[in-house]
Amino acid sequence: MKRRNFIKTTAAGSALFMTPGAFAFGKSMNERNKFCYQSERKIPVAYNVDVVVIGGSLAAVAAAVEAKKAGAKVFLAAQEPYLGEDVCGTFRLWTDDTSIYNTKLGKEIFGNGLPTPMHVKRTLDNALIDNDIDFLYSSYVTDVLSDKNGQPAGVVISNRSGRQAVIAKTIIDATPRAMVARMTGAQFGNYPSGKQDFKFTVVGNKLKEAPGLSGMIHKTPVQIKFASTGSTQGSGFSESDIRYKAIEYSILIDMKDGSWDSFAEAEQVARDLTWDADQVESADLLFQNPPDKLVGQKRWNNENVDAENINLKVFLPRKLDNLFVLGGSANLSNEAAETLLQPGKMIRIGERIGKEIATLANTLEIPKNAKIKGISGGELVAGDVGEILDGLRPSMNIGEVVAEETSLPVLGTYDVVVMGGGTAGAPAAVGAAQQGAKTLVLDYMHGMGGMGTLGMIGRYYHGYREGYTNIVDLGVKNMGPDNPRKKESLAAWVFDWKTEYFRKEIRNAGGNIWFGVLGSGAYVENGRVKGVVVATPEGKGVVLAHTVIDSTGSADIAIAAGAQYHYADGLSVAMQGSGLPFKNPDDFYNNTDWTFIDDSDLLDVWRAFVVAKDKFKDQYDIGKIPQTRERRRMIGDFTVGVLDVYNGRTYPDTISAHLSSFDTHGFTEDPFFSLKPPAHSGVDVLAFVPFRSLLPKGLEGIAVTGLGASAHRDAMPVIRMQPCLQNQGYAVGIAAAWAKLDNKKIRYVDIKALQKELVKIGSLPEHVLTDVDNYPPSYEKIQQAAKSVVNDLDGLETILWDKERGISALNDQFHLTQNKAEKLVYARILGMLGEPTGWQELIDALNEYDDWDEGWNYTGMGQFGRSISYLDSLIIAAGRTKRKEVLPAVIRLMEKLTPESHFSHFRAVAIALETIGDHRGAEPIFRILEMPGVRGHSMPDIKTAKRLTPAHKNDVSTRNNSLRELILGRALYKCGDFNGVGNQILNEYSKDLRGHYYRHASGVLQMFSGQKEVDVEL
Secondary structure (H helix, E strand, C coil): CECCCCCCCCCCCCCCCECHHHHCCECCHHHCCEEEEECCEEEEEEEEEEEEEECCCHHHHHHHHHHHHCCCCEEEECCCCCCCHHHHHCCCCCCCCHHHHHCHHHHHHHCCCCCCHHHHHHHHHHHHHHCCCEEECCCEEEEEEECCCCCEEEEEEEECCEEEEEEEEEEEECCCCCHHHHHCCCCECCCCCEEEEEEEEEECCCCCCECCEEEEECCCCEEEECCCCCCCCCCCCCCCEEEECEEEEEEEEEECCCEHHHHHHHHHHHHHHHCCCCCCEECCCCECCCCCCECECCCECCCCCCCCCCCHHHHCECCCCCEEECCCCCCECHHHHHHHCCHHHHHHHHHHHHHHHHHHHCCCCCCCCCEECCCCCCEEECCEEECCCCCCCHHHCCCEEEECCEEEEEEEEEEEEEECCCCCHHHHHHHHHHCCCCEEEEECCCCCCHHHCCCCECECCCCCCCCHHHHHHHHHHCCCCCCCCCCCCCCECCHHHHHHHHHHHHHHCCCEEEECCEEEEEEEECCEEEEEEEEECCEEEEEEEEEEEECCCCCHHHHHCCCCEECCECCECCCCCEECCEECCCCCECCCCCECCCCCCHHHHHHHHHHHHHHCCCCCEECCCCECCCCCEECECCCECHHHHHCCCCCCCEEEEEEECCCCCCCCCCHHHHHCCCCCCCCCEEEEEEHHHHCECCCECEEECHHHCCECCCCHHHHCCHHHHHHHHHHHHHHHHHHHHCCCCHHHCCHHHHHHHHHHHCCCCHHHHCCCCCCCCCHHHHHHHHHHCCCCCCCHHHHHHCHHHHHHHHHHHHHHCCCHHHHHHHHHHHHHCCCCCCHHHHHHHHHCCCCCCCCCCCCCCCCCCCCCCHHHHHHHHHHHCCCHHHHHHHHHHHCCCCCCCCHHHHHHHHHHHHHHCCHHHHHHHHHHHCCCCCCCCCCCCHHHHHHHCCCCCCCCHHHHHHHHHHHHHHHHHHCCCCCCHHHHHHHHHCCCCCHHHHHHHHHHHHHHCCCCCCCCCC
């Protein structure tokens, strides 16, 4: 269990300050004078560099590379989950700018004709990696640091890992609208209200005509050539060469002002006007030549821009010499900016600015006393900002900067705010909006549906498909009733149809949508969540709500608000496998499982995106969402356990039904599964989730959906299926709307009335209306199960459901029976539960084995049933008795292991020996670690990660090898270590780029540095 570093909420103070960055964008009139309080706090420093580049455009990368070549230390933060946002994000891959071939980077990207997005992104990645430049994706700037003289001294970025400071001597602002420069207070023109021209690109669509809409069909089509290695599996294509026409639209959109909600609405208008059922791809971003230009040190009016000779002071704000604006917002005429926004000339200007700023940085001192200044605001809403302030990783922090107390602008006030428009979030927004609530859904992606759409898992595996999910499935199928791309089965869908279905449903019901927004914190007063703190491309602010629905999938907002949570740590390294897929236009299903990815660890996510581009380098594009099946789970009023699922537990407050087999994608850790493995994929279990498990303990005004709900990790494979979470999200959306309508906290909505509504549409079976809690089982039932358990473990789920009384009944039966086989059954169960009763029987059983039985290895899909062998379970049970007498029997079998032995055997002996914790177990573990191929699988840097990651999309050899090394190293360390090897291995993995290995290794070192006898379930 973890509790993050929470900034406590307080009543608003009287001495207030305002961060300039909070006003980087205009504010809508209705919220102009409302602000939220943010107390003083310390922001961890992640990087200290000469040059920080903000933005991932081609020119930004070129500038970073040239600055590094000129001797500067450089860090780059990109806003999108990839580099090349100016061509890949806007889909402006076509260019007539012949100057593109005048630069090395331009030639590498465009030299072979129209590039694929994969080629652009991978080329830019490698340009930075080859020059040893640190960079991150998916990060927005929220603040500008100031030095002791009030000059810019770096930035603060916000991402899924929280907020981190980057101290820098100089800044290159390559964001589309010069966001960082605006945060410094640099002068810009006013954003004009009225009709503004935007560009938006779609692929595969029919050319449309409408007032204010004009389209140009690109002559060179989007061409897809699949790799010849079978990697198109599941793509739905049989051709090897497919071409789609692309249309770039010019759209006149009425803009009320330059506020973020105006830009967010403009994107929705563009999608309203251009979508049709033939669409196979669209841009993530609108493109605009910014009309509100920088007031720079020089002005350039000539339409003809000479990239070699244009005065670089055009890109410098007045009175600022250490910040360059590298983009269309520079002090240029509109015509000159239009020319420069073609990538060729801008790359060259980026190179020039990179070299110039490196020279400048060499003359400047490292900023001293950098901090975030506060500025007072107006009318305050009581509360304070809660956020995650651990840094990218606590061990990597290189100091702190002070963020003075300040206030943040209120960007909007809603009845219901849904953070995350994914599998459960999009239905939640539909449910709330259809009930009449003023609803806003926010998502970092530029499409709805999450894992089932942008995540490329475009068909159901199992799941409860009645009710609202059935409505969705029929609605999606009818998005193109006569279109040949239509899927006949309701279990699969056209990718773009489902994203558009949810978008239209929300808009038609009166809901608002903001794409491109990160939830960076919670606004909280005395335990009540009053809103979401958001980071946008235009700055930071707060969206207030009567109820917040946290559909981030990782309980991000709830944890920021102070909720406790469970996740991989020093006690557990068990994790469902993850992947990151390739993507082609018209793809809908590319399911992968080749790594572990921690969604909340930005370094790990960055690592996965980088190496996936190598793995799928011959494909058209890379996916935008990691395919993670297990994430952080907040601790709610109730936690659903494995045995609640297996015993068919019912509840008076059931809100969703879940139907699936145990699709574990890895090994389990609950003692029940160590004894009686889950059934194969053909056997489904029906489970219910109570409303209480979606309500974070100790918090009001918030509910959590999806994978972030309160459940044991081994129960999640049944609970996480898409159809079930769609039903769950829709139900929570209705509950949130009713909470506002009745002026109640969501915890106190009329659950029976809600259940009746859900039964009416088929989302829940009728019996939930009269269900009561059927836990605990009677003692008579437990005693009967204790007798029958000797017959293939019949009734084990009943015995373990009430563990204390179950152990008592098992002990009774162990002492009563004289049957040797029955005694062993009881001994194995009791041993697995940490009871020493049958330790001698377990030793005798182990001594009957001359060699190992068939074990278990991680695979890259199809992971069902057992994850340990029978002999493995005997060894683990013997170790958990903590009797040192079992050591010889375990070590004897251990010495028969070879590097080719199954992973589960290594794990079993490691658990047994480390649980006993005797020094006699150390040397045998050491000898295994010295075997060929067992050591050397950590990935401390991106070049190693690229080198060690295998090419096949579901190759898990790296995962098996790393887990084996880490688990053996942990066991060696806990047995007293031998030659310091255990400590060495843990330290190596505590620096691993892969988040779960890092979390576990550093957690073990922290937990066991002063204590070596802690019983863990692994």
